[in-house]
Amino acid sequence: MNMRDMILPVVRDMPSSGIRKFFDLVNEVKDAISLSIGEPDFLTPWHIREAAIYSLEKGRTRYSPNAGLLELRKEVSCYVKRKYGLEYDPEKEIIITVGGSEAIDIALRSLVGPGDEVIIPEPSFVAYKPCTVFTGATPVTVELKVEHDFRLQPEQLLEAITDRTKVLILPYPNNPTGAVMFEEDLRKIADVLKDRDIVVISDEIYAELTYGKRHVSIANFPEMKEKTLVINGFSKAFSMTGWRLGYACGHPSLIEAMYKVHQYAIMCSPTTSQHAAIEALKNGDDHVDAMVREYNRRRRVMVDGFRRAGLDCFEPLGAFYVFPCIRTTGMSSEEFCERLLMEEKVAVVPGNAFGKCGEGFVRACYAASMENIIEAMKRIQNFTIKHSKELV
Amino acid sequence: MEEILEILEKNSRISDEEIALMLNMDADEVRSIREKLEKENIILAYNTIINWEKTKKETVTALIEVKVTPQRGQGFDKVAERIYKFPEVKSCYLMSGDFDLTVIVEGKSMKEVALFVAQKLAPLESVLSTSTHFVLKKYKAEGTIFEEKEQDDREAVIL
Numbered sequence: 001m002n003m004r005d006m007i008l009p010v011v012r013d014m015p016s017s018g019i020r021k022f023f024d025l026v027n028e029v030k031d032a033i034s035l036s037i038g039e040p041d042f043l044t045p046w047h048i049r050e051a052a053i054y055s056l057e058k059g060r061t062r063y064s065p066n067a068g069l070l071e072l073r074k075e076v077s078c079y080v081k082r083k084y085g086l087e088y089d090p091e092k093e094i095i096i097t098v099g100g101s102e103a104i105d106i107a108l109r110s111l112v113g114p115g116d117e118v119i120i121p122e123p124s125f126v127a128y129k130p131c132t133v134f135t136g137a138t139p140v141t142v143e144l145k146v147e148h149d150f151r152l153q154p155e156q157l158l159e160a161i162t163d164r165t166k167v168l169i170l171p172y173p174n175n176p177t178g179a180v181m182f183e184e185d186l187r188k189i190a191d192v193l194k195d196r197d198i199v200v201i202s203d204e205i206y207a208e209l210t211y212g213k214r215h216v217s218i219a220n221f222p223e224m225k226e227k228t229l230v231i232n233g234f235s236k237a238f239s240m241t242g243w244r245l246g247y248a249c250g251h252p253s254l255i256e257a258m259y260k261v262h263q264y265a266i267m268c269s270p271t272t273s274q275h276a277a278i279e280a281l282k283n284g285d286d287h288v289d290a291m292v293r294e295y296n297r298r299r300r301v302m303v304d305g306f307r308r309a310g311l312d313c314f315e316p317l318g319a320f321y322v323f324p325c326i327r328t329t330g331m332s333s334e335e336f337c338e339r340l341l342m343e344e345k346v347a348v349v350p351g352n353a354f355g356k357c358g359e360g361f362v363r364a365c366y367a368a369s370m371e372n373i374i375e376a377m378k379r380i381q382n383f384t385i386k387h388s389k390e391l392v
Numbered sequence: 393m394e395e396i397l398e399i400l401e402k403n404s405r406i407s408d409e410e411i412a413l414m415l416n417m418d419a420d421e422v423r424s425i426r427e428k429l430e431k432e433n434i435i436l437a438y439n440t441i442i443n444w445e446k447t448k449k450e451t452v453t454a455l456i457e458v459k460v461t462p463q464r465g466q467g468f469d470k471v472a473e474r475i476y477k478f479p480e481v482k483s484c485y486l487m488s489g490d491f492d493l494t495v496i497v498e499g500k501s502m503k504e505v506a507l508f509v510a511q512k513l514a515p516l517e518s519v520l521s522t523s524t525h526f527v528l529k530k531y532k533a534e535g536t537i538f539e540e541k542e543q544d545d546r547e548a549v550i551l
C-alpha cells in the first residue's frame with residue numbers, strides 16, 4: 001500500500017505553510033532577532049500557574065464535563081459581560097474549547113459542507129481557509145485594503161455574498177495587520193447582514209489587546225447577537241498559548257452542535273488548564289492591564305521605527321502586530337524577509353503568508369523585549385537605507 | 393506621569409527620547425516631567441541592582457529587628473534618623489507588630505556587621521533591644537530575580 005495515495009486529496013494537497021522556504025531559513029539563522037513569533041513573550045502570570053499547580057496537588061486530574069467546568073463557563077459568562085457587555089448563559093451558550101483554534105474548526109464543521117461558501121477577509125490568520133476547505137465548503141476571500149485601514153467594507157461584503165454564502169469570518173482585532181473595526185464600521189456590516197441568513201464567526205482572540213478605544217463585538221448589536229458566534233481564548237490575553245484553552249459563545253443551537261463535534265473529537269479541554277483559567281478570569285485584570293500598557297509602548301516604538309526606515313506603516317490599533325508596506329524597496333515580501341534575515345539578522349514574516357493580498361507587506365510582531373525591538377528597528381533602518389541607495 | 397515612573401522603575405537607564413517614543417510624547421516634555429519628579433523627591437535615585445556574589449567583592453547583609461522607645465514629640469522619626477544616617481544602613485522601615493524598626497545593614501564580613509550592631513546600634517540611648525538575622529542567599533530583590541535569565545524558547549516562526 002502506498003500510504004501517500006491513501007491520504008484524502010484535500011488534505012494531501014494542502015500546503016503546510018505558504019512560506020515553507022522562509023520557515024526553514026529562519027530555523028537556520030539561530031542568532032536572529034525574532035519579530036516573527038505570533039505569541040506573547042510574557043510567561044503566564046505566576047498566580048495562574050500557581051493555581052494550576054494547586055489543582056494538580058488536589059488531584060484534579062480527571063476529565064471535565066464535555067462543555068468545560070461549569071465554574072469556568074460561569075466565569076467566562078461574567079467576564080464577557082464585564083469586559084464587552086455580552087450576555088451568555090453559561091449552561092447553554094458557552095463551550096470551552098482547545099484554544100480558539102478548535103472553536104474555529106468545530107464551528108465551521110457544524111455549519112458548512114460541500115456547496116456552502118465561507119467569506120474570509122484576507123490578510124488574516126492562516127487557519128480559516130484550510131479549516132473551511134477540510135469541510136468541503138468553498139472559501140471566498142475578500143481582499144482587505146490598506147487604504148481602508150484593513151477594515152472590511154460593506155460594499156466588499158455585498159460583492160462577495162451569493163445565495164450559497166453561509167458564514168462570514170470576522171477576524172478583528174486582526175492578525176497580521178493589527179487592524180480593528182470600530183462600532184461605526186461594524187454597524188455597516190450589521191446592516192448588510194441583518195436580513196440575511198449568514199452566521200458570523202467573530203474571532204476576537206485579541207479583544208484584550210486594543211490601544212485607544214475598547215474592543216467592540218458585532219454581537220453587541222442586538223440584531224446580530226443571535227447570528228454571531230464569538231470566539232475568544234486565553235492564549236493572547238493571559239499569555240497562555242501552551243495551555244490550549246479557548247471558548248465560544250453563541251446561539252444555544254450552534255453551541256449544542258459544536259458540543260457534539262467537540263464531545264466526539266476531543267472529549268473535553270485540558271482540566272488543569274481550565275483550573276488555571278478560572279484564576280485568570282477571577283484575578284487576572286491587573287496583569288492584563290500592565291501587559292497591554294507594555295505592548296502599547298512597544299507598538300509605538302515599532303511603528304515609529306518602520307516610518308523612520310522610510311516604509312509606509314498604517315497605525316495598528318489592536319493585537320501585537322505591525323504591518324508595514326515594503327513596496328518602496330522594490331522587493332517582494334519574501335525577498336525582503338530573506339534578505340533582512342541574512343543581512344541584518346532580523347526575522348519578520350512575509351505578508352503573503354496570510355493571503356495573496358498580503359504581498360507587498362511584512363508582519364512584525366512586538367511581542368518581543370523592548371531592547372530587541374529597539375535594536376531590530378535600527379537594523380531595519382540600516383537595511384532600507386542600504387537598499388534605497390541601490391534603487392537610485 | 394505614572395507610566396513614566398513605571399518605565400523608569402524597570403529600567404532607569406532608558407533615555408528621555410525612548411520614553412517619549414513609547415508614550416507618544418515629546419522628549420522635552422518627558423525631561424521636564426522627570427526633572428519635576430526628581431525635584432519633588434518622587435524619583436529619589438536611579439540605582440542598579442547588582443548580584444555581588446558573582447563578583448570578587450565580599451558582602452554580608454543582615455536584617456536587624458530593633459525595639460526602641462519613641463521620643464516625646466518626635467515619635468519614632470528622630471530615633472530612626474539616628475540609625476539610618478549610618479552609611480552601613482541600606483534600608484530602614486518603621487514596622488507594625490512585635491518590634492519597631494527593620495534595619496538592613498551591609499558590611500564586608502559578619503564581624504563587621506556584628507561590630508556595627510554592638511558598637512553603634514545597640515548602645516544608642518533609645519534602642520531597647522536588637523535581633524540580628526544574616527542573609528544567607530538572595531533570591532529576589534527590588535522585584536528582580538537573581539537566577540539566570542529565562543531563555544526565549546518559543547518556536548522561530550508562529551503565524
Ligand SMILES: Cc1ncc(COP(=O)(O)O)c(C=O)c1O
Pocket residue numbers: 038098099100101102125171174175203205232233234235241244245246551
Ligand atoms: C487570529 C487568531 N485566531 C486564533 C488563534 C488561535 O489561538 P489559540 O491559541 O487560542 O488556539 C490565533 C493564534 O495565533 C490567531 O492569531
